[in-house]
Amino acid sequence: MQLNFNSSKPIYLQMVDEVKKSLARGELTPGDKIPSHKEQAQISKVNPNTVQRAYQEMEREGLTETLRGQGTFISNDVELLARIRSEMVLAATLAYLEEMRGLGVGPEETREILHTQLFIDREEG
Secondary structure (H helix, E strand, O other): OOOOOOOOOOHHHHHHHHHHHHHHOOOOOOOOEEOOHHHHHHHHOOOHHHHHHHHHHHHHOOOEEEEOOOEEEEOOOHHHHHHHHHHHHHHHHHHHHHHHHHOOOOHHHHHHHHHHHHHHHHHHO
16 A cells, blocks of 8 residues: 555544545455555555554454454455445545535536536546
8 A cells, every 4th residue: 555645634544544445446355464564664654653553543443353463454344344435435525515615616517517527437438
């Protein structure tokens, strides 16, 4: 997991979000093993304590489970993973709509933009 950090959110939470995004995209699946704390710290170029905090948060959320001597794995709870994906999709949608409102774009124009972009995507794909 390569990360490009920004200062608007603590790094450990950005790491958790990146794992969630990888799940939503299907790059990670239930039961997948993720890098050790040390490996992830080297990959991400962050302090190992930051990685440990991210892994603790993911375990607290039920996103991962650590098996002593074996490593850390993505949860096999398919319902939890589906809920996380749904929450992320909703959050992205709400952020988009908030941005459109902030730009003074009304509901009809927003709908037309979405329709046009979806239509363009279908033609290109």
